[in-house]
Amino acid sequence: MAGPRNISVSGASRPVLPRHAKLRYDETRKVWVILAPERVLAPDEIAVEVLQLCNGERNVGDVADQLAAKYAAPREAILVDVIAMLQDLADKGFLTEIREKTS
Amino acid sequence: MSDVTIPPSDSLAVLEKQRSTAETFGIPLAVLLEITHRCPLQCPYCSNPVELDRSGKELTTDEWKKVLSELAEIGVLQVHFSGGEPTARKDLVELVKHASDAGLYTNLITSAVLLTRERLSDLADAGLCHVQISFQGIEEGLADRVAGYKGGHRKKLEVAKWTRELDLPLTVNAVMHRQNLHQLPDIIQMALDLDADRLEVANVQYYGWALKNRAALMPTVAQLEECTGIVETARERLKGRLTIDYVVPDYYALRPKKCMGGWGRQFFNISPAGKVLPCHAAESITGLDFESVRSNHSIAWIWQNSDAFNRYRGTGWMKEPCKTCEFREIDFGGCRCQAFALTGDAANTDPACALSPLHETIFKQAEAEAAGETSRFLYRNFAGGTLESENGT
Numbered sequence: 001m002a003g004p005r006n007i008s009v010s011g012a013s014r015p016v017l018p019r020h021a022k023l024r025y026d027e028t029r030k031v032w033v034i035l036a037p038e039r040v041l042a043p044d045e046i047a048v049e050v051l052q053l054c055n056g057e058r059n060v061g062d063v064a065d066q067l068a069a070k071y072a073a074p075r076e077a078i079l080v081d082v083i084a085m086l087q088d089l090a091d092k093g094f095l096t097e098i099r100e101k102t103s
Numbered sequence: 104m105s106d107v108t109i110p111p112s113d114s115l116a117v118l119e120k121q122r123s124t125a126e127t128f129g130i131p132l133a134v135l136l137e138i139t140h141r142c143p144l145q146c147p148y149c150s151n152p153v154e155l156d157r158s159g160k161e162l163t164t165d166e167w168k169k170v171l172s173e174l175a176e177i178g179v180l181q182v183h184f185s186g187g188e189p190t191a192r193k194d195l196v197e198l199v200k201h202a203s204d205a206g207l208y209t210n211l212i213t214s215a216v217l218l219t220r221e222r223l224s225d226l227a228d229a230g231l232c233h234v235q236i237s238f239q240g241i242e243e244g245l246a247d248r249v250a251g252y253k254g255g256h257r258k259k260l261e262v263a264k265w266t267r268e269l270d271l272p273l274t275v276n277a278v279m280h281r282q283n284l285h286q287l288p289d290i291i292q293m294a295l296d297l298d299a300d301r302l303e304v305a306n307v308q309y310y311g312w313a314l315k316n317r318a319a320l321m322p323t324v325a326q327l328e329e330c331t332g333i334v335e336t337a338r339e340r341l342k343g344r345l346t347i348d349y350v351v352p353d354y355y356a357l358r359p360k361k362c363m364g365g366w367g368r369q370f371f372n373i374s375p376a377g378k379v380l381p382c383h384a385a386e387s388i389t390g391l392d393f394e395s396v397r398s399n400h401s402i403a404w405i406w407q408n409s410d411a412f413n414r415y416r417g418t419g420w421m422k423e424p425c426k427t428c429e430f431r432e433i434d435f436g437g438c439r440c441q442a443f444a445l446t447g448d449a450a451n452t453d454p455a456c457a458l459s460p461l462h463e464t465i466f467k468q469a470e471a472e473a474a475g476e477t478s479r480f481l482y483r484n485f486a487g488g489t490l491e492s493e494n495g496t
Contacts, residue, residue: 005300006343020233020272020300022208028130028178035180035208037233037274037301038348040132091343093300
């Protein structure tokens with residue numbers, strides 16, 4: 001089954017792009033794009049990096065840890081920005097998450 | 104993140120859109136492939152031309168494959184397999200596979216009535232990214248009557264269910280007009296019940312078949328205002344759950360729509376016979392010669408250099424009142440096909456614009472038709488249309 005919709009992103013979430021949203025490098029225009037039904041989104045560099053780290057195993061907190069280490073920046077500020085970016089994507093219907101099986 | 108989003112009827116955008124001026128245009132991000140005009144449905148608002156391409160004229164499997172490879176090479180990112188009914192082509196799975204292998208994002212725009220579960224599953228395996236199913240109403244009485252196809256509505260519901268079972272994302276496309284607008288709240292609920300990701304509430308656009316059926320389809324102003332209110336409330340309520348795209352008919356607007364994002368700027372489609380067209384209705388404009396993928400020219404050459412694309416590209420072709428209008432690069436004078444159909448000259452201002460000398464006349468006419476008694480359809484078919492019988496069959 002498809003992943004859940006209408007998700008609320010937190011540090012513990014393990015978000016992933018759903019099947020209908022594909023992150024791809026556009027060779028012609030030299031930009032990263034997210035391909036979705038009747039839409040093409042143009043994520044900025046940070047968004048691309050975050051989405052590449054969102055592999056369904058890492059949670060948002062892990063992603064913030066990695067970025068904080070890489071950019072030697074305060075983790076809490078990064079976490080806030082990453083959650084805001086992912087929540088925006090979720091509200092547009094282009095993000096789902098991995099949840100533990102309940103049955 | 105910038106969201107390059109486009110109303111479904113103008114289904115494309117260029118990423119460079121913020122920087123673009125009237126004369127610049129990139130290769131479209133998405134292309135509509137009308138792989139056949141054959142369709143078991145007979146919807147009276149069909150967006151296909153009144154003069155349909157017969158099956159003998161359709162591009163072959165190899166020709167379509169060559170087109171798909173070429174589109175991917177020049178930088179197109181998405182293709183919409185449409186029609187007619189695209190599943191009427193026996194080679195659809197093969198074409199979707201070829202497109203996926205070329206790296207294209209593939210979308211199927213279908214009436215669904217010819218699909219089996221097995222074939223849908225084969226399409227999913229071939230890499231299909233998204234399925235869009237049209238619905239004509241909320242219950243089979245009205246829906247089957249609009250489609251001119253008995254049993255269609257029930258089949259669509261079944262295929263929508265299979266789509267989600269196969270983990271394919273689903274868009275419900277609801278084409279709205281005077282005779283089904285009252286069902287809109289239930290259509291939104293149906294989209295939720297079907298577990299759709301996206302709903303297109305698309306008011307009929309009045310060219311071709313729909314123009315012939317305008318008196319039976321045109322909504323009243325009050326209906327349209329109610330519809331807009333319902334969509335806005337639902338959008339807020341269903342944020343993150345169901346994306347709703349909304350297309351209004353432009354007859355009741357003061358400003359025309361930026362049709363296709365401007366002629367030859369963001370969009371082209373390919374007809375069953377391989378013509379490369381600035382929009383799916385463009386062949387209704389007489390006096391334009393459209394190049395085919397069967398010609399000696401590449402698709403990129405046709406897009407950039409052919410006379411038909413250059414004729415109304417940018418703003419140089421404009422007459423007054425468009426020529427000096429401050430909005431000329433905002434809406435590009437509206438829709439060329441509508442201007443041609445209603446004024447006889449595609450270079451005239453689209454009468455949907457309040458600045459067109461014909462705007463008032465057309466608005467009044469539409470209002471009168473919306474209030475009128477006509478509800479019989481002229482069904483779409485290869486024979487030039489069949490009028491619905493008095494008792495609605």
